[in-house]
Amino acid sequence: MKEEITRVLEAARSEIKKADSMHEIMQLKSRYIGKKSILNGLMQKLGTLTKEERPAFGKILNEAKVRISELLLQRDQEIKNLKYKKTLKKEVLDLTMPGRKREIGTLHPITKVWHEIEDIFISMGFEVAEGPDIEDEFHNFDALNTPHDHPARDLSDTFYIEDDVLLRTQTSTVQVRVMENHKPPIKIISPGSCYRNENDASHSPMFHQVEALIVDEGVTFADLRDMMNIFVKKMFGENIESRFRPHYFPFTEPSAEMDIICVKCLGKGCNLCRGTGWLELGGAGMVDPNVFDMLGINSEKYTGYAFGLGIDRIAMLKYKIPDMRLLFENDIRFLQQFK
């Protein structure tokens, strides 16, 4: 029996040496030391030996079992190491190779100007309000005192989704939404997208405005004029003057359009300002008492001003961009200049 055990041990040794996969190791394990293994078979035979012989053979058998499991473990480790080395060889890393450069994106010029405008007004105590791009006629026209036959309501100017559902043509809709829900004092700006059926070098069917609204006791036209002046200087520089021209908006009275002195020629007249020396920036005025009355704000007690400026136009002036459409083409060569 002793010889038999030695033979089994030798056979196991040489087979384990040859094994070169984890699968083979598993097979050898069950073959030599598992439940139905050769060694277990010999274990059964112990019963046929005399009482005196049994302990000695039992010991040898156990030692053989321990030895074989050691060999299996050792080979298993070797196989794992070999595999690891092979993988390392296959996946060589050349640390001297130059890296792949990852381009870092930039904020869009409109986003930059948008943030800058917000910062300027927040620093003067305004809160930022938002409203939906998809609106109804009440918020875009009716509550803004716009008569039913006003040309702006026409299909040729306004994108209607269905009857009474449209893409807002102005951020003045947010004035209405704020006044519906808040009592004065009100001091908000509202930047956002607007939509109109027009498309040329200075108009895009989707564009951006920032609305401002102040409602309180004793707000005057002089306050509006002053605020516009402060904004222009903060945005474009101390040397940039602004002016008001009389205008008409249904929801403000009196109304004005605001111009700034041409940022390119500083008033001398050039191609950017078409020789006039001035550039148009947006509309403004004192909130029409009709608007207050419609929204349940006491027009005897309160006055207010509002203005709406084109964010894209401000970006064009600030960065000297000649065509508004460039802002929306998303040409990386163009956008990268605003890093």
Ligand code: PHE
């Ligand atoms: N909403 C007007 C426009 O889009 C601008 C404006 C805003 C005028 C606020 C007066 C007051 O033309």
